[in-house]
Amino acid sequence: MRQSLQILTDELRRLKTEGVGVVAVSDEALAALRRVVAGRQERSRQTPPAVAPFPGNVRAPVEGALPAYTPPAASAPAAPVLPTAPVAKLPASPVVPPLAGDKRTRWDALLAQVTGDLTCQANVRPGKKVVLGVGSLDAAIMFVGEAPGAEEEIQGEPFVGPAGQLLTKMIQGMGLRREDVYIGNIMNWRPQMPTVAGREQVGNRPPTEEEMRYCLPYLLAQIEIVDPAVLVALGSTAAQGLLGFRSFKTLGEVRGRWHNFAGKPLMITYHPSYILREPTNRKKRLIWEDLLQVMERVALPISDRQRAYFLER
Numbered sequence: 618m619r620q621s622l623q624i625l626t627d628e629l630r631r632l633k634t635e636g637v638g639v640v641a642v643s644d645e646a647l648a649a650l651r652r653v654v655a656g657r658q659e660r661s662r663q664t665p666p667a668v669a670p671f672p673g674n675v676r677a678p679v680e681g682a683l684p685a686y687t688p689p690a691a692s693a694p695a696a697p698v699l700p701t702a703p704v705a706k707l708p709a710s711p712v713v714p715p716l717a718g719d720k721r722t723r724w725d726a727l728l729a730q731v732t733g734d735l736t737c738q739a740n741v742r743p744g745k746k747v748v749l750g751v752g753s754l755d756a757a758i759m760f761v762g763e764a765p766g767a768e769e770e771i772q773g774e775p776f777v778g779p780a781g782q783l784l785t786k787m788i789q790g791m792g793l794r795r796e797d798v799y800i801g802n803i804m805n806w807r808p809q810m811p812t813v814a815g816r817e818q819v820g821n822r823p824p825t826e827e828e829m830r831y832c833l834p835y836l837l838a839q840i841e842i843v844d845p846a847v848l849v850a851l852g853s854t855a856a857q858g859l860l861g862f863r864s865f866k867t868l869g870e871v872r873g874r875w876h877n878f879a880g881k882p883l884m885i886t887y888h889p890s891y892i893l894r895e896p897t898n899r900k901k902r903l904i905w906e907d908l909l910q911v912m913e914r915v916a917l918p919i920s921d922r923q924r925a926y927f928l929e930r
């Protein structure tokens with residue numbers, strides 16, 4: 618139950634950073650939550666805890682890779698469990714050896730390493746796939762999403778589910794085909810959640826800091842091989858993976874502006890699932906304005922019609 622609550626908290630926080638203010642909860646789920654909260658309140662009345670001040674969100678550097686995780690000093694007061702606490706201990710991040718040859722040869726070698734990675738394999742359920750990026754190895758634009766979902770882990774390809782179909786439409790709106798760009802993820806596996814024995818996982822959770830740290834070398838290797846002109850991070854989890862964990866509170870603070878990651882200009886915008894949840898022209902326009910900046914940066918032609926997309930209310 619505690620892990621499920623953790624996952625729920627993570628997801629609610631993520632939705633909040635993406636601007637979602639209201640979520641629907643069934644009466645049964647609400648009743649279950651009330652029971653848990655009532656139980657907690659009862660326990661805390663019985664044993665007053667040694668109060669540990671919440672450390673707050675330490676702002677990590679805004680640019681660069683994930684900051685190293687520093688465990689609290691032994692003498693420090695016990696910190697509350699952060700919603701991002703790793704679900705399972707992962708080994709040190711993999712080392713991608715220098716890859717030789719042309720782009721395709723290097724990408725194939727990377728694919729072999731990622732699909733043969735025992736940690737990646739251990740994190741996918743039987744019959745499901747580890748997922749590497751897809752698309753043109755000569756792409757000027759590389760999109761970076763969060764993690765594979767249900768469809769992606771079946772097909773072994775990023776962004777093929779509902780959010781992926783919307784991303785493909787956005788790419789087409791830019792005058793490109795899906796296969797003209799490169800699409801990757803922060804994560805190479807679908808973050809697992811507890812499931813009923815023998816049943817499929819329902820829903821998704823955002824990856825933990827540790828999971829993102831583990832997969833980061835694979836993303837960096839893809840950036841090195843493809844060598845795109847720009848990166849586009851989709852959503853707050855991807856943005857945190859690139860800018861630094863908890864380096865911002867809301868996506869609004871960082872989206873629509875150019876940042877830098879791995880020596881590449883990085884645009885941050887909303888995740889397509891943000892639009893799926895509330896498909897208003899106002900929200901579509903926000904993403905579209907970010908994509909117009911990307912088009913300008915890579916010198917794609919922009920028609921008057923494209924400039925005016927989603928302006929009508």
Ligand code: URA
Pocket residue numbers: 762763764765766769774775776777778780781802
């Ligand atoms: N959402 C993501 O961030 N990545 C995927 O591959 C699919 C959905």
